[in-house]
Amino acid sequence: MTATRPSHEALLGHALELAAKGGADSADAVLLEGTSLSASCRLGNPEDLERSEGQDMGLRVFIGQQQASVSSSDISQSAVAELVERALAMARAVPEDPYCGLADQTRLASNWRDLDLVDEIEPDARDLLDMAREAEDAARAVDGVTNSEGGTAGYGMTRALLATSHGFVGGYAATRHSVSASVLAGTGTEMERDYDYSSTCHKADLDAAADIGRRAGERTVRRLGPRKINSGQVPIVYDPRASGGLLRHLSGAISGSAIARGTSYLMESLDKAVFSPAVTILDDPHRVRGLRSRPFDGEGVATKPREIIAGGVLTTWLLDSRAARQLGSQTTGHASRGTSGPPSPAPTNLYMQAGTISPDDLMADIATGFYVTELIGMGVNGVTGDYSRGASGFMIENGKLGEPVSEVTIAGNLKDMFLGLTPADDLVFHYGIDAPTVRVDGMTVAGQ
Numbered sequence: 001m002t003a004t005r006p007s008h009e010a011l012l013g014h015a016l017e018l019a020a021k022g023g024a025d026s027a028d029a030v031l032l033e034g035t036s037l038s039a040s041c042r043l044g045n046p047e048d049l050e051r052s053e054g055q056d057m058g059l060r061v062f063i064g065q066q067q068a069s070v071s072s073s074d075i076s077q078s079a080v081a082e083l084v085e086r087a088l089a090m091a092r093a094v095p096e097d098p099y100c101g102l103a104d105q106t107r108l109a110s111n112w113r114d115l116d117l118v119d120e121i122e123p124d125a126r127d128l129l130d131m132a133r134e135a136e137d138a139a140r141a142v143d144g145v146t147n148s149e150g151g152t153a154g155y156g157m158t159r160a161l162l163a164t165s166h167g168f169v170g171g172y173a174a175t176r177h178s179v180s181a182s183v184l185a186g187t188g189t190e191m192e193r194d195y196d197y198s199s200t201c202h203k204a205d206l207d208a209a210a211d212i213g214r215r216a217g218e219r220t221v222r223r224l225g226p227r228k229i230n231s232g233q234v235p236i237v238y239d240p241r242a243s244g245g246l247l248r249h250l251s252g253a254i255s256g257s258a259i260a261r262g263t264s265y266l267m268e269s270l271d272k273a274v275f276s277p278a279v280t281i282l283d284d285p286h287r288v289r290g291l292r293s294r295p296f297d298g299e300g301v302a303t304k305p306r307e308i309i310a311g312g313v314l315t316t317w318l319l320d321s322r323a324a325r326q327l328g329s330q331t332t333g334h335a336s337r338g339t340s341g342p343p344s345p346a347p348t349n350l351y352m353q354a355g356t357i358s359p360d361d362l363m364a365d366i367a368t369g370f371y372v373t374e375l376i377g378m379g380v381n382g383v384t385g386d387y388s389r390g391a392s393g394f395m396i397e398n399g400k401l402g403e404p405v406s407e408v409t410i411a412g413n414l415k416d417m418f419l420g421l422t423p424a425d426d427l428v429f430h431y432g433i434d435a436p437t438v439r440v441d442g443m444t445v446a447g448q
Helices: 006-021 077-093 125-140 209-222 240-253 256-261 321-326 359-363 414-419
Strands: 026-042 045-063 066-072 145-164 169-185 192-200 232-238 281-283 306-310 350-352 368-376 386-397 400-413 421-423 438-446
Touching (some): 006 145, 066 077, 125 169, 232 359, 256 321
Antiparallel strands (some): 045 066, 281 350, 386 400
16 A cells, blocks of 8 residues: 655655745755544444544755744645745744754655555444444353443554655555443442453454453452452452553653763663563564564654664663754654654564463462552653552462452652562563563562
């Protein structure tokens, strides 16, 4: 499938020409298009059917060391001319930024392989309603489920096109299919809720809707009758649904923007051990059919797979061009952007490699511990690494999962947590940022 349209390439080229004629020393322009279709049902009946289409253009101009970014959903020629005028006027009015500018031309992508991100078949509304109903029906069929928040299914197509005044033009497209179910169990004040979902680029890779619904129902029923837990220090085991959050905290801490500002708890940790030697973490923008894959970054820089953590050692920051200039380094191809502002560093398909032991073996020697399936809140201090989040899950008793637990706070410091982390062998690429089951010793649980 063609990822870009010639008329849109011409439109961006026209915007760059107008910017140059108006006095810009350099500029770049990005166009994002999206189409989405979603359907939901509740208690077996269709509830919502929505379709949306949109496009948005962003222009960034540079006059010396001054820059400005503007965006518009109107991409007519007259609107583009006004967009250029506003961008130039804003750039002349803002303070200089010694680190701004386009990416180094020598680092731009010149060719890239097909990552198979586009499913050529677009489902219709009936297909999506059938999938949503199938997921919800399977969830409601689980003994103990008493109510439903519904089943949903969706499809989306996005296209991105980037052009720069120093010669880069590139675009790509990606599709997304999804199915989910969310149900309740119990009655009155003793009700519990849980869910399951699957999201992939290709419909053929989705989990079966009935399996998604069944898992949602079983997870919900298993949460019934939660008890409180005594406060203290116990081993914490993160379910894969929750363990990816630790990688998100890591990616924020190694973002070049945070390092340049001096606001990261890992700012002195480059080339040092921040995890145990058993941990390797990779970022792979080229994973075929990956949810966050891309052939080039938001500045047109060529992307490549990288070991972020190699044998426990932090090997790199996540850098765009501006952060790299601040730090006296080179971009790592991690620029991410929308249309209304400049790029900033972000990971792609970030994941922790699987360990060598099973989840059962990981828990086997835990006399009393806590297995986390859901996290609540964002109680993480990016400067100190202090970590405190609400959680629910299950007791671990004599190496086995026991009773459900809720209304718990787990706390620690991410630097200590990372060093004390052990991964299991059950990595599955499910969320775009993924980790297997992991165990962290020495954390504090605050319960009753």
